[in-house]
Amino acid sequence: xxxxxxxxxxxxxxxxxxxxxxxxxxxxxxxxxxxxxxxxxxxxxxxxxxxxxxxxxxxxxxxxxxxxxxxxxxxxxxxxxxxxxxxxxxxxxxxxxxxxxxxxxxxxxxxxxxxxxxxxxxxxxxxxxxxxxxxxxxxxxxxxxxxxxxxxxxxxxxxxxxxxxxxxxxxxxxxxxxxxxxxxxxxxxxxxxxxxxxxxxxxxxxxxxx
Numbered sequence: 464x465x466x467x468x469x470x471x472x473x474x475x476x477x478x479x480x481x482x483x484x485x486x487x488x489x490x491x492x493x494x495x496x497x498x499x500x501x502x503x504x505x506x507x508x509x510x511x512x513x514x515x516x517x518x519x520x521x522x523x524x525x526x527x528x529x530x531x532x533x534x535x536x537x538x539x540x541x542x543x544x545x546x547x548x549x550x551x552x553x554x555x556x557x558x559x560x561x562x563x564x565x566x567x568x569x570x571x572x573x574x575x576x577x578x579x580x581x582x583x584x585x586x587x588x589x590x591x592x593x594x595x596x597x598x599x600x601x602x603x604x605x606x607x608x609x610x611x612x613x614x615x616x617x618x619x620x621x622x623x624x625x626x627x628x629x630x631x632x633x634x635x636x637x638x639x640x641x642x643x644x645x646x647x648x649x650x651x652x653x654x655x656x657x658x659x660x661x662x663x664x665x666x667x668x669x670x671x672x673x
Contacts, residue, residue, distance in 0.1 A: 514579040514667040516649045519657075523646075525573030530559060549610040553603050560599035565592065578671070584654070584664045598663035602645070605659070609639035 466473055534555050538548055563571040568589055569581040581598070583590050590598070614631035617624035649655040654666060 512669050513655050514669045516655065518577055518579050518669065519649060519655070519667055522571065522573040522577045522579050525576050526559075526571050527573075529572055530555060545613045549607070549613070553607045553610060556606055557599050557603040560602065561595055564590065564595045564599065574667075578669060579667050580670045581660075581665050581667055584656075584660075584666045587666070587668070590663070590665055594663045594665055598659050598665055601659040601662045602657075605642040605645050609635075609642040612638040 530552075534552070538551055543551070560571060564581060567575060570579070574580060581590060582588060583594065612631075612635045614635065616631070617628055620628055645658040648657050656666060660666065
């Protein structure tokens, strides 16, 4: 049985303080246990928030106008085959998106105009090159599918030509469904992501600066 280190009074089991002098016993302070491990949470860059659907639409419209004016119109003046023109335009979309997202830290020119930025969905910082290629690549494939069906639209059609116009329009719409669904997906998605955002694990956020 141990004794009090101060006055020598015998101590009992589980005694916290000496019954004579009040000196704490060696077992009065329990040793510190290990701190519990908490799950890591996502970090977020201060001053940013998820970009709404219409901000995404405005940025996309700006990019479409830019690509159309600078690239598509000159291509059409060359009188290339419609299939070749479509493939070249899709290739330009892929190159434009990949270079801009890499060069301007997650922004195309249209996104810079409306102050939105594409970031990693977990860390909310700049995407990797692999993410940029996956995101732009899937988006380009959706565009390619929509542009792969070509048909002649008859002006002032006869009754038979009207049927052909309607039939071809319906088929063209079917080819465009993947692109339409992809672009509309942020409307009901809780993180405002498109399908190509989910594939690349990215988000579109609003930024206070360019």
